[in-house]
Each structure stands twice: as structure tokens, then as C-alpha cells.
Amino acid sequence: MQLHRALCLFRFSPAVADDLNRLDDALTEHRLRPCGPQEMATRGFVPPIGRGPDAALTHSVNACTWFTVGGEDKVLPPAVVNDELQRKVQKIAEEEGRKVGGRERKRIKEDLLNELLPRAFVRSSRLNAYVDKRNGWLVVDSTSRKAAENALSQVREALGSFPAVPLAPEESPRILMTDWLANGNLPEGLALGDECELRDPATATGAIAIARRQDLDSDEVKEHLRTGKQVWRLGLTFGDRMSFVLGEDLVVRKLKFLDVVLDELGDSHQDAAAEADAGFALLTLEVERLLAKLAEWFGLPRPADA
Known part of the structure; x- marks a missing residue:
């Protein structure tokens, strides 16, 4: 796995x-x-x-x-279909001396799809x-x-x-993560990574600043925050065991387990099935800890039984 x-x-x-x-x-x-x-x-x-x-x-x-x-x-590139359609329409125009109307063109295209689909590559x-x-x-x-x-x-x-x-967070992820970045008020065990995406929520054009492989405590990042931009995505590390980018939609992106976790996984498994089993066990244990904290930080209560 x-x-x-x-x-x-x-x-x-x-x-x-x-x-x-x-x-x-x-x-x-x-x-x-x-x-x-x-x-x-x-x-x-x-x-x-x-x-x-x-x-x-x-x-x-x-x-x-x-x-x-x-x-x-089925992989059927539109350019292939359109080229073949144009060829058939052109042939009708030359042989019958008439233009092909929209309804007939649509029928020809449907016939083309039925003809080409069985031969299309499958992804x-x-x-x-x-x-x-x-x-x-x-x-x-x-x-x-x-x-x-x-x-x-x-x-x-x-x-x-x-x-x-x-998820329906009780605490606004955007506001909370902006506070983490602006004031350093990160929860225990959480540290800033080296990337973020900041946006100005007040403008229709959505001015965006993206930082990668950068010190997020720098004056440049702070200046964007002072002008009103808020955090849309924030690079973080959790417990020195994993790094990730957390979005204001609370989707965890670029999840990566750090060396201390990978060392625990090891490479002594006898076959691929055993390796997949060990990887899944490790993944669920580590993610369980993270999700418990996300629920605590952002207010993500488990739904109650009806």
C-alpha cells in the first residue's frame, strides 16, 4: 500500500x-x-x-x-472525435452539395461515438x-x-x-490558521512548515500570495497578513511525526510521514501483502492521533445517533 x-x-x-x-x-x-x-x-x-x-x-x-x-x-480525445466529425460533414457537403444542419451534425457525432467507443483505450x-x-x-x-x-x-x-x-467546523479554519501564522499561537505539538497560501477575502479578484520553501515567520509573510490576507492553506508538522498542508476546507494535502515514523515501519516484511498490512496499521494509528486533534482544534463533533 x-x-x-x-x-x-x-x-x-x-x-x-x-x-x-x-x-x-x-x-x-x-x-x-x-x-x-x-x-x-x-x-x-x-x-x-x-x-x-x-x-x-x-x-x-x-x-x-x-x-x-x-x-x-474510456479515453476518447475530443480532438479525435471532432476531426472525424468534420471529415464526415465535409464529405456530405462535397458529395450531396448541401450543408449539414445542427440536428444532423449531432446525430452523426452520436453515431461516431458508438463506432469509436469499442476501440477506445481504457484507463x-x-x-x-x-x-x-x-x-x-x-x-x-x-x-x-x-x-x-x-x-x-x-x-x-x-x-x-x-x-x-x-465536516462542519465550529471554529473557522481560516481565522484560526491565520491566528496561528500571525501570532504564533499554535497548539502544542504543532509547528509551522515552509509553505502557505494567503488570500484577500475582501476582493472579488482574490489577490493571492503563495510561499513555498520559505520561513513563514518572515517579514514578507507578515506584511501580507497585515494587509488583510488570510490563510487558505498552511504547511504544518505534527509531533515531529508527519508534515502536511492543511486547507481552509480541512482537506489534508501533501501528507508525508517523517523519518521517525518510517523507521518504525522498517523494511523487513516478507512480501508485499505483509508490507501493505503494516503500512495500513501505521497509517491509521498516526492519522487517528491527528484527527483527534483536528476535532479538538476546529470543533468537529461526531454526529449523534438519531
């Missing part, structure tokens, strides 16, 4: 966690199938560890269950995620909220219902 590089987060209640005990059985009916000749894309679940029809669709360590949403997408994708049933988190390895929502939809389809909700 490649350790998560991003954390897009959702929360769910204890009752929802109990329902997740049937996740493995539920996913079986929703395995990824190949794209049909006339399909543009398919989505479904693939084994997080191993390959083949008999490989398990979930992998659990303690209260955390890892699953992977797979996808197949495969995998999106890792896991549920922490003890603490009520769904963690998706993506910086894209849309991609994470699509993964959540796949689980909902498999289970029939999965009322996990986006």
Missing part, C-alpha cells in the same frame, strides 16, 4: 459504525466490472491488497477497514479510503471533494445507506 498522500474527511455516528460491520459482504455485489463496448466508464470495488476474483474487498486492522474504489474510463484508476468505526471517520485519499463524494456514493449504493457527512 502506498501511504495516503491526502485526507478528505467525513464523519458518521456510532449507529452508522455498527452498520459498517456488513461492509465486506455488501461490497461483493458491487465489484468493478470491465467497461462494456458502449460504456464510457464503470465504477466498483477492487481488492485493496492482492488481485483476482477471490481477493477480499476489505482489509481491517483494529477498528479501521480499508477499501478501494476502482474505475475504468484504470484506484482510490483508497478507510472507515474508522471507533471514532466515526471516513478518510478518502484525495484532495478532490468531488472524487471523495463519488467514493462515498459508491459505499452508499453498496450499503443502501451510509449517512456520513462533510
Whole structure:
């Protein structure tokens, strides 16, 4: 397993966690199938560890269950379709001496797609995620909220219902992180990294200042804050064990485990499956600590049972 590089987060209640005990059985009916000749894309679940029809669709360590949403997408470049369409329209004009109207052009394009789709290349994708049933988190390895929502939809389809909700912080991440950067009021165990993105929320054009590989305590950064810019993204390190960039949307980007953690993982595993298992166990333990602090700092209570 490649350790998560991003954390897009959702929360769910204890009752929802109990329902997740049937996740493995539920996913079986929703395995990824190949794209049909006339399909543009398919989505479904693939084994997080191993390959083949008999490989398990979930992998659990303690209260955390890892699953992977797979996808197949036909690659049909618009330029190819448009060039072929133009060729057919030109042929009609030359042979029949007439212009092709909009409705006929649309029909020709649809026929072209039906003709080209079976021969199109197929691009495969995998999106890792896991549920922490003890603490009520769904963690998706993506910086894209849309991609994470699509993964959540796949689980909902498999289970029939999965009322996990986006984060609704009680404390404004933008204001709190701006205070961290401007005044150095960081929580214990948290330190500034070397990058940030600052924006002026008062202007429609959204003046942006981006700093990378820079001392965030510098006069240049402070001057941007004095002119009214606020933090949109902030590089941080947590407990000397991981570094990441936290966005005002509370998506964790560029997650990287530091040497002390990687040393604990080691490289003595006998096979890829054992390495993936150890990596997942380490990931969930470290992320559990971080998420508990995010919930504390920003006010992210776990939803209560209805």
C-alpha cells in the first residue's frame, strides 16, 4: 500500500459504525466490472491488497477497514472525435452539395461515438479510503471533494445507506490558521512548515500570495497578513511525526510521514501483502492521533445517533 498522500474527511455516528460491520459482504455485489463496448466508464470495488476474483474487498486492522474504489474510463480525445466529425460533414457537403444542419451534425457525432467507443483505450484508476468505526471517520485519499463524494456514493449504493457527512467546523479554519501564522499561537505539538497560501477575502479578484520553501515567520509573510490576507492553506508538522498542508476546507494535502515514523515501519516484511498490512496499521494509528486533534482544534463533533 502506498501511504495516503491526502485526507478528505467525513464523519458518521456510532449507529452508522455498527452498520459498517456488513461492509465486506455488501461490497461483493458491487465489484468493478470491465467497461462494456458502449460504456464510457464503470465504477466498483477492487481488492485493496492482492488481485483476482477471490481477493477480499476489505482489509481491517483494529477498528479501521480499508477499501478501494476502482474505475475504468474510456479515453476518447475530443480532438479525435471532432476531426472525424468534420471529415464526415465535409464529405456530405462535397458529395450531396448541401450543408449539414445542427440536428444532423449531432446525430452523426452520436453515431461516431458508438463506432469509436469499442476501440477506445481504457484507463484504470484506484482510490483508497478507510472507515474508522471507533471514532466515526471516513478518510478518502484525495484532495478532490468531488472524487471523495463519488467514493462515498459508491459505499452508499453498496450499503443502501451510509449517512456520513462533510465536516462542519465550529471554529473557522481560516481565522484560526491565520491566528496561528500571525501570532504564533499554535497548539502544542504543532509547528509551522515552509509553505502557505494567503488570500484577500475582501476582493472579488482574490489577490493571492503563495510561499513555498520559505520561513513563514518572515517579514514578507507578515506584511501580507497585515494587509488583510488570510490563510487558505498552511504547511504544518505534527509531533515531529508527519508534515502536511492543511486547507481552509480541512482537506489534508501533501501528507508525508517523517523519518521517525518510517523507521518504525522498517523494511523487513516478507512480501508485499505483509508490507501493505503494516503500512495500513501505521497509517491509521498516526492519522487517528491527528484527527483527534483536528476535532479538538476546529470543533468537529461526531454526529449523534438519531
